[in-house]
Amino acid sequence: MDDLDSIKPIFFEECGEQLTELERALACLENGEAGHDTVNAAFRAVHSIKGGAGSFGMTELVRFAHVFETALDLLRSGKIEASPAVLRVFLFATDILSDLTGAEQGGPSVDKQRSLECSKALESLSEISATVKAESEELITQVTTEEDIPDGFTPVPFVFDEDVSDKLAALVSDEGFEIFSETPDSAGSAAGHSLQADSPLDSVTVEAGYEKAAEKNSSVSSTSVKSSVALPASIRVDVDRIDRVMDLVGELVIGQSALREAFDNSNAKHQDEAGSSALTDAMNEIEQLSRDIQDAVMAVRAQPLKTVFQRMQRVVRETSLIAHKNVHLIIEGEDTEVDRTLIERLTDPLTHMLRNAIDHGIESEEKRIAAGKSPGGTITLSAAHRSGRIVIIIKDDGGGIDRRRVRAIAEKKGIISSDAVLTDSDIDNLIFSPGFSTSETITDLSGRGVGMDVVKQAIQDLGGRVSIQSETGKGSGFILSLPLTLAVMDGMLVTVSGQILILPVSCILETMILDRKSIFHAVDNVPLMCVRGNFIPLIEIGSALGFSSDHICGSEKVVLIVEDDNGKMTALVADSIDGQMQIVIKTIEKNYRPIYCVSAATILGSGQVALILDVPAVTATTEKSGNSSWLKDNNALSEKFAAE
Structure with a gap:
């Protein structure tokens, strides 16, 4: 393995981070946060992927990233606006960029037709920008030509008098004024006159200037100067190594428990108060150190839910387009930290639940207006620590669960008997039954009876549970309760x-x-x-x-x-x-x-x-x-x- 192959995993890890940053920036633009920093962040993300891919000879990834980067530069320079149509193209490009990165890691090959379509869409943005620029220049030319000047006006040429500075000097001198400085005729003469330098400016000149500044501010120590420019130190560590440390911490806890039990048994037999006191203090200190080590490792494993929650913006956007509904996602508590293992396994359950909320929970625009609601629906995705657990809530303002219909479908499918006595909560939980679906037709979103039962099983596999709160006409809330750690x-x-x-x-x-x-x-x-x-x-x-x-x-x-x-x-x-x-x-x-x-x-x-x-x-x-x-x-x- 050569040096480049050895650092490829680091590059792919950075690609994942850059893609996450790209999606975050595009989500901000979609929400109207079209700040210059946001656009720059998106541009930098694509540029970084392009640069790294070039080092490894990933030709196709470099080519596509270059086209994407060029289109983003149009947005950065103000030549195009962040309209919904433009953002859809950028999101499409983000998908292709992610697929190309995955293919380089040995994943599925990218559909060349989709990649080509996306490249053409990105290039069309450049053509639109060029057309707008040409039309603008033509318009400027038209309104400034002599033929377009209204009758009664005579064009007067503008003549710049090169001797005007000399005349001004003579005039002010006659009036008793003195010129303190004058504008040089070129940048080169300016440098020669002001600095009196015999050679071009270079790093030595800069260092000399720094030394002079230091002499004037001698009270500032060299230590404080160095610390002010120091960047936060960080290293990349393989996740498996952290997991190994966590396993060792677990064994340490078990060993500590065994030691405590042996000590307690020994202490009960031998009543040596002096020795017992010293050993007790030592045991307590070991237990505290063990807990501190555990907390430190858990802090390393902890990650904010932001990375998962930001992906859900896209899920809601794409599902809304398919369902022909206007749905807005509100995110709360995205900085809540949980164990990394939970982060990795939450994406699929949350995706299923949000798609279900849009397809089955949020009503059509016509029904919402008839019910006195706003035309667009709202889904709130929130997270918080509660009673030593992480609680994630997916709440919509839709029509709620139609319990009569749910029960009728469950009886028809043989999930329950017709004479079964069920509470509202029991009926709500029927939607988690395998094969259960309220859709009469199979679509891209529903109808196959696969989804909510998978969600429940996935959450249970994480040591969690799912509960439902629903009110007819006002919406439903799905509550996921998970342990903060699995260790x-x-x-x-x-x-x-x-x-x-x-x-x-x-x-x-x-x-x-x-x-x-x-x-x-x-x-x-x-x-x-x-x-x-x-x-x-x-x-x-x-x-x-x-x-x-x-x-x-x-x-x-x-x-x-x-x-x-x-x-x-x-x-x-x-x-x-x-x-x-x-x-x-x-x-x-x-x-x-x-x-x-x-x-x-x-x-x-x-x-x-x-x-x-x-x-x-x-x-x-x-x-x-x-x-x-x-x-x-x-x-x-x-x-x-x-x-x-």
Whole structure:
């Protein structure tokens, strides 16, 4: 491998960044932010790709980038305007540029016909600019010719008197004035007169000038001068290396837990207060350093959602054109940071959901006007940190979910029976059923029954969940709740019927001893717990997981008050709380299979496998909905991890 081949990956990585910057700039232009800096950013992005591609001999990429760059230069110089038609050509060109870059990396070859069409469209912008310029020059010529001067006027030639400066000097001298300076007749004489230089200006002259300036400002130290021009230092690191460091941090956390458990056991046997105190301090320091390392690595892995959200502008624009609807996308919280792994896997689900919102959620212009709404629809894409998770909301101002129609289609397709008793939430969730579609005809956007079920599965694979809020005539909101990281988290250890389980600390509001006097039963016999005057559902974790009554023992139990993404509180009952610790998240699906009410697993310091509860799934259960095979799954998974 030669030197150029070794740096190709860096070039392609930079291409991705430049393409992202190009799309961002074009999105700004589309929103009316036609600043000079924005146009320059787009031009620089294409120019950088062209320059790098030239170094590697990527002829086709260089050729197309040059044509694209030339068209952008017309916009930069003000020869064409950023009209919708022009921006559509630029966005088309961005697609081709991205495809050409991908092809150079071994991806699919680019459709030559599409590439040629795009090149012609870009070149036509140059022709339009040339035509406008020619017409302007012709117009100027026409209005300044002698034949066009109205009758009664006589053209007078303008004569420049070269001796006017001499006459002026004589005049002011006679009046008692003195000329302090005069304009030289050429730039060369100006340099010779003012600087009295015998040679052309060069770097030495500049350095001398800098030294003189330094002498006049001797109070400024050399250190401050250097720091003022220093650029932020950064390096490019392969993602796999960062992932490797994160894996090692996970092993460090497990090892630290094992060390803590061994220390606690040893300390219980040997009551050496002096030595115990020193070891305790050392252990606490190690734990803090471990957490600091984890936070530092997580900060490196974290990325803002901006890169994904900006792509969605284009998805909305293109889908709106296909659907013949006017839809505006509002983005909020794009600077919210999440783990890089989530960023990479969010693009497809968000694309599906936005296309669905435009096709099924936003009404046609005629229906919106008839309903008293604005002709154009609005979709809001927002993100925020909430209860230790990342919450992404896709909300539209369309007509909402037609639940009667959804139910009728579900019955027709055999998804539900005609006598099934469903709540509004149950009906809304039918749209996530495989093969479900409300479209009667197959189009480029819908009708194949593929989409929302894929979205739900993708979000669940990330340890997240999807919920729906819809109101007829006002629109729908899809709420995605995802973990901030897929690596390490703080967990609360509890014991339920002899099993150690873990709840994410981020969803726990408070803990308390269960007071039987505070338990009440609603009309439907659902147990409620009164907490400071508020009645909230009470669920025994063991019952929800399907443990038999023989496994549930002990009258003095503990309660954990948890909160879901919508702020709803639930009281979960466990036998005891065994402490809080950092845990390394292990995916269940890759090691075993999905387990009821369980989101992941971890390895404790003792080597024992503990399951991490899916708290929202637990809070959605009743005592009758438990799964009796849960203990069997727990034991099987423990054997699986032990074998590895």
